[in-house]
Each structure stands twice: as structure tokens, then as C-alpha cells.
Amino acid sequence: MTTVVQGCAWNRADAASTGSAGAAGAPAPGSLREVAMASRGAAQIVQSLTDEVGPRLAGSSASRAAVEWAVRTLQARGFANVHTEPVTVPHWQRGEERGAVVSPVAQPVQLTALGGSIGTPPGGLEAEVVEVDSLEALDKLGRAAVAGKIVFYNVPMPRARDGSGYGKAVQVRGAGAIRAAALGGVGVVIRSVGTDQNRLPHTGAMRRDENSPTVPAAALSIPDADLLHRLLTEHKSVRLALILGCRWLPDAQSANVIGEIPGSGAPDEIVLLGAHLDSWDLGTGALDDGAGVGIVVNAAQLIGSLQLRPRRTVRVILFANEENGLSGARAYAQAHQIEAAKHIAALEADAGTARAYALRYLGAPEGRARLLEIAAGLKPLGIDFDDADAHGGADLGPLRALGVPMIDLAQDVTTYFDFHHTANDTFDKIDPEALAQVSAAVALAANGIANMNGDFGRVPPDKRESNRGGLLRMSF
Amino acid sequence: MTTVVQGCAWNRADAASTGSAGAAGAPAPGSLREVAMASRGAAQIVQSLTDEVGPRLAGSSASRAAVEWAVRTLQARGFANVHTEPVTVPHWQRGEERGAVVSPVAQPVQLTALGGSIGTPPGGLEAEVVEVDSLEALDKLGRAAVAGKIVFYNVPMPRARDGSGYGKAVQVRGAGAIRAAALGGVGVVIRSVGTDQNRLPHTGAMRRDENSPTVPAAALSIPDADLLHRLLTEHKSVRLALILGCRWLPDAQSANVIGEIPGSGAPDEIVLLGAHLDSWDLGTGALDDGAGVGIVVNAAQLIGSLQLRPRRTVRVILFANEENGLSGARAYAQAHQIEAAKHIAALEADAGTARAYALRYLGAPEGRARLLEIAAGLKPLGIDFDDADAHGGADLGPLRALGVPMIDLAQDVTTYFDFHHTANDTFDKIDPEALAQVSAAVALAANGIANMNGDFGRVPPDKRESNRGGLLRMSF
Numbered sequence: 001m002t003t004v005v006q007g008c009a010w011n012r013a014d015a016a017s018t019g020s021a022g023a024a025g026a027p028a029p030g031s032l033r034e035v036a037m038a039s040r041g042a043a044q045i046v047q048s049l050t051d052e053v054g055p056r057l058a059g060s061s062a063s064r065a066a067v068e069w070a071v072r073t074l075q076a077r078g079f080a081n082v083h084t085e086p087v088t089v090p091h092w093q094r095g096e097e098r099g100a101v102v103s104p105v106a107q108p109v110q111l112t113a114l115g116g117s118i119g120t121p122p123g124g125l126e127a128e129v130v131e132v133d134s135l136e137a138l139d140k141l142g143r144a145a146v147a148g149k150i151v152f153y154n155v156p157m158p159r160a161r162d163g164s165g166y167g168k169a170v171q172v173r174g175a176g177a178i179r180a181a182a183l184g185g186v187g188v189v190i191r192s193v194g195t196d197q198n199r200l201p202h203t204g205a206m207r208r209d210e211n212s213p214t215v216p217a218a219a220l221s222i223p224d225a226d227l228l229h230r231l232l233t234e235h236k237s238v239r240l241a242l243i244l245g246c247r248w249l250p251d252a253q254s255a256n257v258i259g260e261i262p263g264s265g266a267p268d269e270i271v272l273l274g275a276h277l278d279s280w281d282l283g284t285g286a287l288d289d290g291a292g293v294g295i296v297v298n299a300a301q302l303i304g305s306l307q308l309r310p311r312r313t314v315r316v317i318l319f320a321n322e323e324n325g326l327s328g329a330r331a332y333a334q335a336h337q338i339e340a341a342k343h344i345a346a347l348e349a350d351a352g353t354a355r356a357y358a359l360r361y362l363g364a365p366e367g368r369a370r371l372l373e374i375a376a377g378l379k380p381l382g383i384d385f386d387d388a389d390a391h392g393g394a395d396l397g398p399l400r401a402l403g404v405p406m407i408d409l410a411q412d413v414t415t416y417f418d419f420h421h422t423a424n425d426t427f428d429k430i431d432p433e434a435l436a437q438v439s440a441a442v443a444l445a446a447n448g449i450a451n452m453n454g455d456f457g458r459v460p461p462d463k464r465e466s467n468r469g470g471l472l473r474m475s476f
Numbered sequence: 477m478t479t480v481v482q483g484c485a486w487n488r489a490d491a492a493s494t495g496s497a498g499a500a501g502a503p504a505p506g507s508l509r510e511v512a513m514a515s516r517g518a519a520q521i522v523q524s525l526t527d528e529v530g531p532r533l534a535g536s537s538a539s540r541a542a543v544e545w546a547v548r549t550l551q552a553r554g555f556a557n558v559h560t561e562p563v564t565v566p567h568w569q570r571g572e573e574r575g576a577v578v579s580p581v582a583q584p585v586q587l588t589a590l591g592g593s594i595g596t597p598p599g600g601l602e603a604e605v606v607e608v609d610s611l612e613a614l615d616k617l618g619r620a621a622v623a624g625k626i627v628f629y630n631v632p633m634p635r636a637r638d639g640s641g642y643g644k645a646v647q648v649r650g651a652g653a654i655r656a657a658a659l660g661g662v663g664v665v666i667r668s669v670g671t672d673q674n675r676l677p678h679t680g681a682m683r684r685d686e687n688s689p690t691v692p693a694a695a696l697s698i699p700d701a702d703l704l705h706r707l708l709t710e711h712k713s714v715r716l717a718l719i720l721g722c723r724w725l726p727d728a729q730s731a732n733v734i735g736e737i738p739g740s741g742a743p744d745e746i747v748l749l750g751a752h753l754d755s756w757d758l759g760t761g762a763l764d765d766g767a768g769v770g771i772v773v774n775a776a777q778l779i780g781s782l783q784l785r786p787r788r789t790v791r792v793i794l795f796a797n798e799e800n801g802l803s804g805a806r807a808y809a810q811a812h813q814i815e816a817a818k819h820i821a822a823l824e825a826d827a828g829t830a831r832a833y834a835l836r837y838l839g840a841p842e843g844r845a846r847l848l849e850i851a852a853g854l855k856p857l858g859i860d861f862d863d864a865d866a867h868g869g870a871d872l873g874p875l876r877a878l879g880v881p882m883i884d885l886a887q888d889v890t891t892y893f894d895f896h897h898t899a900n901d902t903f904d905k906i907d908p909e910a911l912a913q914v915s916a917a918v919a920l921a922a923n924g925i926a927n928m929n930g931d932f933g934r935v936p937p938d939k940r941e942s943n944r945g946g947l948l949r950m951s952f
Contacts, residue, residue, distance in 0.1 A: 051706055054583030062583070107530030107538070107760070110899060198674055199759070199899040223902040227760075230527055230903075283675070284583065284703075423586060423675040426699040427706075 032447060033380065036302050036440030042294035043432035045073065049293060050284040050427045057281040058321035059091025059252040066277050070257035070293075070318050077301045079259030079316065087320040087331040091252040092116055094203075094281055095245020099189070099218065101231060102126060103239045109224040111189060112201040112282065113246040114173060115324050116208045117217045124243035125150070125187050125216060131232050135172060135179050147184030150240050151176065152191075152220075154229055159195040163351070163413040169193045174207045177217040187242060188217035191225035196418035199223050203280050204421045205324050216244045254278075254320040256328045259297075261304040263450065265311035270339070271450045272315050272346035272404075273300055273442060274395050276322035283425030287416065290427075292349035293318055294435060299443035303450070310450035312344060319395045322350070326394060333398030340402040344455050347407040348393025349442060352416040355434045356383050356409040356441050360390035363405030364457025371407070371456070374448035378441050386410065389463065397466045403458035407449070409441050508923060509856065512778050512916030518770035519908035521549065525769060526760035526903045533757040534797035535567025535728040542753050546733035546769075546794050553777045555735030555792065563796040563807040567728040568592055570757055571721020575665070575694065577707060578602060579715045585700040587665060588677040588758065589722040590649060591800050592684045593693045600719035601626070601663050601692060607708050611648060611655050623660030626716050627652065628667075628696075630705055635671045639827070639889040645669045650683045653693040663718060664693035667701035672894035675699050679756050680897045681800050692720045730754075730796040732804045735773075737780040739926065741787035746815070747926045748791050748822040748880075749776055749918060750871050752798035759901030763892065766903075768825035769794055770911060775918035779926070786926035788820060795871040798826070802870060809874030816878040820931050823883040824869025825918065828892040831910045832859050832885040832917050836866035839881030840933025847883070847932070850924035854917050862886065865939065873942045879934035883925070885917050 049069060056066040067084060074082045092115060099111040113119075130145060131152040132138045138151060153172035158165035170193050177188045192202035199221040206217055220228065231238045257277060263269060275292030279285020300316045320328035333340070345363070359378055361371045375385040392399075392406035400406055419425045449456075525545060532542040543560060550558045568591060575587040589595075606621060607628040608614045614627060629648035634641035646669050653664045668678035675697040682693055696704065707714045733753060739745060751768030755761020776792045796804035809816070821839070835854055837847045851861040868875075868882035876882055895901045925932075 047706070051703060051710070052581050054581065105528050105530065197900075197904050198676065199902065200675065223900075223904045226904050227527060227902070230523070234527070424673075424699075426675065426703070428673050428699045428702050 032302065032306060032443060033377070033440055036299070036443045037436055039298060039302065039436055039439065040432050041298035041301065042435040042439040043430050045294035045297050046286055046290040046430050047427055048073065049290045050286045054284045055281045056277065056279050056285060058089040058254060058278050058324050058327065059249065060281070063254055063278055067255050067257055070277055073297065074257065074259035074316070077297065078304060079300070080262050082259040084255035084257050085331065085335055087254045087256055087328045088251050089254045089321040089327045090325055091249040092324060093247055093249055095119065095247065097218065097244050099240065099242040101228065101238060102241050104235045109227065110199045110201055110221040111218040111224065111242065112203050113244045114206040114217045114219060115203050115280065116206045117177065117244060117246050118214060119246050120187070120216045120242060120244045124241055126239060126241040127186050129228065129232065129238045129240050131229065135175060138179055138183065143183045146180065149185055150187040150189060151180040151185045152189050152228060154191045154225055156191065157193055157195055157417060159414060161412050161414050162410065163416065166193065166417065170204070173204050177206055177214045178209060178212045181213040181215045185215055187215050189220050189240065190217070192219040192222050194222060194417045194420060194422065197222055198424060200422040200424050202421040203282055216242065218242060218244060256320050256332050257318040259316050261300050261310065261314040263311055263313040264309040267313050268342055269312040270315050270343050271312055271446050272317060272343055273446055274317045274319060274346060274348040274393065275350060276328065276395055277318040278321045278323055280323055280421050282421070282423040284427065285425060286427045286430055287352040287419055287425050288421065289322065289350045291353045291430065291435060295349040295439045295442055298439045299446060302443045303447045306447070310447055312450040314446050314450055322395050326397070329395035329398050333402060337402065340399065340404055343399060343404040345405045345407050345449050346392065346396050346399050347409065347442065347445065348396050349409070349438065350393050351411040351413050353429060353431045353435055354412040354414070354416065356411045356438045358386035358410040359383055359445065360386050360388055360408040360410060362390040362392065362459055362463060364460070367405065367456030370452050370454060374445055374452065377444050377448060381437055381441050383409070383441055391466070400459060400466065401464050403464060405456035405459055407445060409438060409445065411438060508778065508782060508919055509853070509916055512775070512919045513912055515774060515778065515912055515915065516908050517774035517777065518911040518915040519906050521770035521773050522762055522766040522906050523903055524549065525766050526762045530760045531757045532753065532755050532761060534565040534730060534754050534800050534803065535725065536757070539730055539754055543731050543733055546753055549773065550733065550735035550792070553773065554780060555776070556738050558735040560731035560733050561807065561811055563730045563732055563804045564727050565730040565797040565803045566801055567725040568800060569723055569725055571595065571723065573694065573720050575716065575718040577704070577714060578717050580711045585703065586675045586677055586697040587694040587700065587718065588679050589720045590682040590693045590695060591679050591756065592682045593653065593720060593722050594690060595722050596692045596718060596720045600717055602715060602717040603662050605704065605708065605714045605716050607705065611651060614655055614659065619659045622656065625661055626663040626665060627656040627661045628665050628704060630667045630701055632667065633669055633671055633893060635890060637888050637890050638886065639892065642669065642893065646680070649680050653682055653690045654685060654688045657689040657691045661691055663691050665696050665716065665718070666693070668695040668698050670698060670893045670896060670898065673698055674900060676898040676900050678897040679758055692718065694718060694720060732796050732808050733794040735792050737776050737786065737790040739787055739789035740785040743789050744818055745788040746791050746819050747788055747922050748793060748819055749922055750793045750795060750822065750824040750869065751826060752804065752871055753794040754797050754799055756799055756897050758897070758899040760903065761901055762903045762906055763828040763895055763901050764897065765798065765826045767829045767906065767911060771825040771915045771918055774915045775922060778919045779923045782923070786923055788926040790922050790926055798871050802873070805871035805874050809878060813878065816875065816880055819875060819880040821881045821883050821925050822868065822872050822875050823885065823918065823921065824872050825885070825914065826869050827887040827889050829905060829907045829911055830888040830890070830892065832887045832914045834862035834886040835859055835921065836862050836864055836884040836886060838866040838868065838935055838939060840936070843881065843932030846928050846930060850921055850928065853920050853924060857913055857917050859885070859917055867942070876935060876942065877940050879940060881932035881935055883921060885914060885921065887914060
């Protein structure tokens with residue numbers, strides 16, 4: 001069932017107020033670029049979402065408030081066909097959480113439950129710690145060394161502009177608890193998957209499998225992981241205590257929120273701009289993914305404000321529950337399966353606040369030249385075309401599987417993982433100028449695609465599966 | 477009563493192992509400098525204290541463990557006359573603490589009780605917020621605008637190499653609760669006194685006065701103070717809820733810990749090197765003041781390792797409870813009042829991990845030339861003599877009042893207040909090379925003073941009072 005919210009008519013007055021200066025003929029990419037670079041709309045949207053809603057984990061009452069906020073915001077910004085589409089989401093709740101080294105010295109450590117962890121018994125859990133640096137190393141240790149212990153996965157994440165350090169480090173977050181349980185481990189702590197040195201642990205989803213036993217699992221802040229490592233180096237035995245009050249509640253109802261800039265010539269052909277509306281509960285989700293929401297909403301609004309409406313429809317989708325299981329992504333692909341062939345391209349913004357540096361393509365080989373033409377307009381923003389395949393973003397995986405072409409605007413994520421999934425993900429980290437650059441690039445790319453002659457075909461069948469699958473994907 | 481711990485004899489073997497290469501005649505400052513700059517002893521001491529003891533707030537069981545650690549450490553490092561001197565300390569305990577904006581939107585905020593705050597009623601406290609930027613602004617608002625409200629002191633601290641932004645910002649931490657209570661306020665939140673953008677609030681002592689009513693008081697992390705300010709700008713009324721479980725317990729017994737490098741010629745004349753052993757409870761006190769402990773213990777040990785023992789005694793004192801009321805400082809000055817005239821100079825290290833850049837003097841005008849001569853030896857470390865009066869450090873105030881000359885080695889505190897009094901004050905923030913530079917400078921200065929002909933006289937009576945007094949002093 002689709003809940004349709006009354007969409008207000010596309011607001012010409014609003015368009016004029018954004019300072020659009022499109023020519024009467026072809027859209028003028030120069031002027032769109034200038035207007036977009038001067039716009040602070042993306043940052044204003046992030047501020048509104050984070051100040052007026054705040055943290056919005058799937059299933060929480062705040063996540064419902066976020067849906068209302070999104071409908072209100074898209075309507076106020078003149079989108080057409082603003083509506084919600086139902087999504088069933090898991091409802092996991094964090095509770096009290098505490099940790100401490102209890103011997104050979106007693107001192108508290110900062111930790112937070114991984115999303116989806118089971119809780120500890122009410123009195124908590126105490127055991128000796130065994131440290132490993134990979135899943136393979138744990139398996140090598142075997143049951144005799146692991147049974148009855150808390151497994152400490154200590155895998156550092158290297159800092160990199162393209163976030164390439166994430167893939168390896170995140171493996172233990174996803175699979176660590178099940179693998180530890182299989183060898184008789186009683187709990188898991190991981191070194192936070194991040195690049196900072198703050199005592200703010202990084203949460204994030206862990207794998208859940210009805211058929212596999214699991215154990216309570218938490219992330220230590222990086223300084224606390226360093227401490228535990230030093231103590232394990234100096235002492236024969238280190239014992240850790242943890243209390244995790246997290247728990248699973250019955251599934252809840254949520255929604256993807258959609259709004260459109262209707263195409264003037266081929267309104268049934270869709271250029272999809274996505275971001276996710278949900279966030280983890282520790283911060284206010286300003287970077288992840290308030291920034292993406294601001295980028296795509298502002299970009300589409302700017303396209304709508306052009307005097308010459310694009311030929312194809314630019315559709316914005318704000319996905320429910322990316323973080324804890326990609327429910328919104330699956331629901332959209334399922335509900336729009338028949339329409340998938342009409343999706344000319346899809347782009348997701350989900351990489352924080354920093355500037356974009358590369359444009360990437362994944363579609364039929366013969367379509368690439370069309371994007372290269374559009375890429376020329378992004379060059380003045382400092383964005384180069386990159387021959388590597390686009391990936392698409394976590395929420396676009398199911399569409400990619402259906403053959404929908406993917407466009408990436410790669411942002412510099414050098415500092416993104418200092419804040420990712422922590423309490424530190426707040427509005428003060430937003431860089432309004434950088435966000436304007438990304439939003440300008442999205443606007444130029446989407447407008448170009450919405451107006452280009454021909455299309456990108458379909459993603460070749462051998463490239464439709466995300467390169468890592470599940471939690472180990474390259475998107476964040 | 478003085479508890480004397482059996483001091484082991486000054487250990488020549490240990491001295492040799494530190495690579496001392498002092499000449500048979502006058503001590504060779506060049507070689508002391510080189511050995512000290514290469515030493516990583518200061519950082520090792522900080523690691524040992526923070527890993528093996530951790531947070532050590534006055535009155536806590538860990539603060540007792542810290543005293544044992546200090547005695548053990550000074551003995552193992554070959555100090556003579558290692559002993560403790562009793563200090564009665566206040567015992568304040570942090571409990572559960574939580575805060576949230578409850579209207580016009582509901583979202584949690586990160587806060588921590590100020591040291592010495594009373595707790596809220598068990599169910600917490602909820603009230604409308606009134607924001608001011610100074611104590612004076614609060615007084616101007618008057619009772620009608622303040623009664624029944626939570627006062628939000630929003631005073632930013634500018635970043636500066638010399639920490640000069642601290643003095644003004646810290647005033648509301650000290651006096652804010654009593655001033656709010658006087659106008660009928662029911663609670664206080666301050667913008668953390670710090671220069672970071674982390675969601676880690678900065679605690680710190682607040683004024684306590686048996687005769688003045690007070691209210692529960694907490695520090696918001698800086699991003700949360702920014703949020704509250706934005707909400708108050710956008711909305712007519714903002715309500716905040718807080719629960720502080722902190723409480724006062726009966727005074728506890730603690731100790732100053734002392735060890736000496738006995739003088740070879742004038743052992744009753746003392747060059748005092750101080751740092752404080754206690755820390756706040758949120759971090760492990762690596763910067764505040766583990767670093768100072770490492771700097772002075774290592775510096776004195778290096779002096780002791782010189783082939784030529786200095787003429788005067790170099791005494792290291794690790795003060796109890798600097799943070800929550802300067803108990804150790806007062807106890808030492810009282811117990812050693814008669815001996816004060818024999819204190820040739822005193823220096824305290826209590827400014828974190830970064831390099832020293834200036835040497836300052838406070839004593840009789842005719843003594844200044846003697847320090848200038850010693851200062852020449854610090855020039856190769858990048859340290860200049862600065863004509864401004866030395867201040868002395870918080871724990872040295874009572875000695876300064878007695879006329880004891882003060883020496884400052886000013887460290888660069890540009891980033892110190894990113895971590896100060898937060899959970900982020902942990903060992904990973906220590907820069908071993910910079911710490912070696914400071915320790916080398918302290919060793920050179922103390923050794924020079926211990927060997928110089930003549931002395932610094934006494935601090936002129938009009939300069940014996942700390943320039944700001946109490947909590948508003950320039951030391952941190």
C-alpha cells in the first residue's frame with residue numbers, strides 16, 4: 001500500500017527566490033553551477049533535520065518524526081508527488097551500557113553495543129579476554145583458547161581518501177559475534193571501526209542469523225582498545241566486565257519518503273537521487289546521512305528552480321533504515337520492480353560533508369560517453385571522471401541487481417570515519433561550502449542525465465551484484 | 477604526622493644505565509640535555525600511571541592506589557627519602573548523569589556534573605532554559621527572568637598558545653551555580669570550558685560555600701551547547717531535563733608523595749619540582765597531570781643519574797587533590813612552613829604534553845640574572861627567557877604566598893583544552909618526544925638552580941598573591 005500525501009504544485013515563486021537564471025532554451029549548466037555553489041540549502045536542511053528531529057534509529061519514535069519532517073520539508077520546498085511508501089523495519093533498542101577492566105587493574109572503558117547485539121544477562125558478563133586481529137586468527141586459535149572468553153577483535157582502520165580501510169576492518173563487526181559464539185566465546189568487543197582517537201565508540205550493524213548462536217557484542221573506543229591491547233601485552237590475564245541492556249522489539253512500521261521534480265517531456269523516465277533518512281542513535285546523524293539528505297533534496301530543488309524543467313523526472317527518495325538492515329532499499333526495489341526499466345540512473349549521497357572529487361559510471365558500455373559529456377560540466381568543481389566502476393551506495397544495491405545504472409560522486413572521506421556512527425556525528429561537523437559543492441555536482445549530473453539524448457542502457461549482468469555483498473560492501 | 481617510607485639508597489647502577497656522561501668537574505649541561513632529550517622516561521611513567529591506576533579522583537579507592545604507585549615508582553627509580561605526608565581530601569562522587577532537551581523537540585544531550593555539584597532530586601529536574609554569556613548578564617536579567625529556570629552559561633573559550641582563553645570562560649564554572657541560586661534558578665548548565673568539538677563534556681571544580689545556596693550544575697559538551705543555543709534562537713521556549721546522581725561523602729585520607737635527589741653540598745636547600753597525582757574521573761589523567769608527573773619524576777631521576785650530584789637537594793612532590801580544592805598544596809605549605817625559607821625555587825608541571833617555549837621567573841629582582849644564565853642552556857631546546865612574571869602553578873600558590881621563588885616552564889597549550897577534564901584525557905594523547913623536551917628543560921633548569929652560586933631571594937610581598945586567586949587563577 002502506498003500512502004499518498006497531497007503534493008503541492010511545483011512552486012514557481014520558490015523557484016524564482018533561489019535565484020535561478022536559466023536561459024529560455026537549453027538549461028545553462030554554468031548558471032546552475034553558480035547558483036548551486038552559492039546555495040547553503042543543503043546545510044540548512046541538515047540543520048533542520050538534526051536540530052528538530054535528532055537521532056532517528058529505525059523503529060524509534062524519532063524515526064517516525066523524521067518521516068513527518070521529510071514530508072513537510074519536501075512539500076515546503078516545492079516537490080511534486082510527495083508521498084510515503086511503507087517499510088517494515090526492525091526495532092532494536094540500546095539500553096544501559098557499561099564496561100570495565102576488572103583485573104589486573106580496575107578501570108572503566110568506553111564501549112557501545114553493536115547494532116543488533118543481544119544484551120548481556122542483567123548483572124552483566126565477566127570473563128578473561130583473548131585478542132585477535134582477524135576472523136581467521138580466531139579460527140586458528142580454536143575452541144580451547146576461546147571457550148568461556150570475551151573475544152577482542154583489534155583491527156585498526158587505515159585513514160584514506162576513498163575509505164578503502166573500511167572494508168577489512170568492518171568484517172569483524174559484521175561476523176565477529178557469530179564466529180566467536182561458534183568457538184564457545186561468551187562475548188565480543190571490537191576496536192571501533194574508525195580513524196579517530198576519541199573516547200567515543202563507533203556502533204554499526206552486526207550480522208544476525210536466526211540459525212546461528214550469537215553473543216553480546218560491543219565496540220570499544222579506539223583509546224580503550226589501545227589500553228586493552230597494552231594491558232594484554234603487559235599481563236598474562238586480563239578480565240573484562242560488560243553490561244549491555246540492548247534488546248530486540250517487534251518490527252515496526254516506517255516509510256520511504258519520495259518527492260519529485262516532474263519531467264517536462266518524458267515524466268515516466270526517472271533519475272533517482274537517494275539518501276537515507278534514518279541514523280544511528282548515538283549522534284544526530286548529521287554526516288550519516290543528514291548530509292546526503294541535504295545534498296539530494298537541495299540538488300533536486302535547484303533543478304526544479306530552473307526556468308527550463310528537465311525532460312525526465314528527477315525523483316528524490318529518502319530511504320528508511322539503511323543502517324540496521326537496508327529495509328527501505330529492499331522495499332523500494334520490490335515496490336518499483338516493474339518501473340525499474342524506467343530508472344535511467346540512480347545516485348546515492350551517503351558519505352558525509354566533504355567535497356566530491358570523482359564521478360564514476362556503471363551501466364552499458366555504450367552509455368559511458370554520455371556521462372563523459374556531462375562530466376565536463378563538473379570539471380570546474382574539481383571533479384574528474386574516474387574509469388573505475390561506480391558502486392552505487394548501500395540503498396541502491398537492489399536496483400543495481402535489477403540492472404539500473406549507477407552513478408557515484410565520490411566524496412573525500414579522509415576524516416569521515418573520525419565521526420561515523422559515533423555520538424560525535426553532529427551538525428557542527430558540517431562544512432556548508434563543501435556540502436554546496438557536492439550538491440552542485442549532484443544537481444549538474446542529475447540535470448544532465450535528465451536532459452541527455454539516449455540513456456545508459458542497463459548494468460551488464462555480471463556487474464549487477466555489489467562487489468562485497470551484505471555488510472562487507474564498500475559503501476558506508 | 478609524616479609517614480616515612482623506607483627510601484632505598486641512591487642507585488648508582490641505575491644512574492649508569494640511563495647513560496649519564498657527566499664530567500668529573502662541573503656538571504655538563506650539554507650531556508644532560510642530550511641524555512634527557514633521548515629519554516622516553518617521562519612517557520613511560522605516564523603510561524604506567526594511567527594503565528595501572530587509571531582515573532584517580534581525590535577520595536576514590538584509585539586515588540589510594542595512585543599513592544601506592546607513586547611510592548613504588550619513586551623507590552624503583554632510585555629516589556631517596558621516599559615518603560608520604562598526610563592530606564585530608566574531600567570526597568565527591570559522580571553518579572548516573574543524563575540530560576535531554578524535552579521541548580520543543582526531544583533529544584538527548586551529553587553532559588557531566590561539575591566537580592562538587594550537588595545532585596538533582598532522584599527523578600531529575602526539568603525546567604525552561606535561560607541563556608546568558610556571563611555572570612554579569614545573569615545579574616542584569618534579574619530574579620524575574622531567572623527564578624524557576626535552568627541557567628545556561630554559554631561562554632566560548634578561544635584557542636591560544638598560552639591558554640589565555642581559560643581565565644574568562646572558567647569564571648562561570650566556578651561561580652555560576654551560586655549566582656544562579658541567588659536569583660532563584662533551579663539548575664545550571666555551562667558550555668564546556670574547552671576548545672574542541674567533541675561530544676565529551678569537560679568537568680572541573682565549582683565553588684562550594686557552606687553559607688551560600690547552590691543548585692545542581694553540569695557542563696554540556698560543546699556541540700550540545702551549540703545545539704541548545706540554536707534551539708533557543710529558533711524557539712520561544714526550550715525545556716531541559718537533567719539527572720545528576722553526584723554526591724558528597726565524608727572527607728577521606730590521602731597523601732602527598734615525596735622523593736628526593738639529596739644535595740651533595742647543601743642538602744637542606746631545596747629545589748622543588750611539583751606535579752599533581754590526582755586526576756578527574758572521566759579520563760585517565762594522562763595530560764592532567766600524568767604528563768607533569770612524568771616530566772618532574774624523569775627530570776629529577778636524570779639529575780640523580782649525573783656523576784656529579786647537585787649541590788642542593790632536588791625534591792619531587794606529587795600533590796594530592798589539586799583538582800577538587802588544592803588540599804595537597806595547602807597541606808604541604810603548612811607542614812613545611814618553617815622550611816619555606818630553604819626552598820630556593822619551585823616549579824610545577826601541569827600543562828599537558830606539548831613542548832615548552834618560555835622560561836619565566838618570579839623572585840627577588842637581584843636573582844633574575846642567575847636564572848638568565850641558566851636560561852642560556854635551554855635555548856638549544858627552543859625555549860626563550862620571557863620577562864613576564866612566573867605564576868607558579870596551582871599547587872604552588874601557598875608557597876608563593878610564603879615568598880618562595882617561582883619558575884615557570886610555559887608549555888604550548890594550543891590543543892591542551894581539547895582534552896582537559898574530559899574522558900578523552902588518555903595515554904594515546906601523549907607525545908613522547910615533546911614530553912622529553914619539557915623534561916629535559918626541567919632537568920636543566922633544576923640542576924642549574926641546584927648548583928648556582930647564590931639564590932633568588934624571596935618573592936616581593938606585593939607579588940605573593942596569585943594574580944586571580946582561587947578558581948580564576950591562570951593555572952589549569
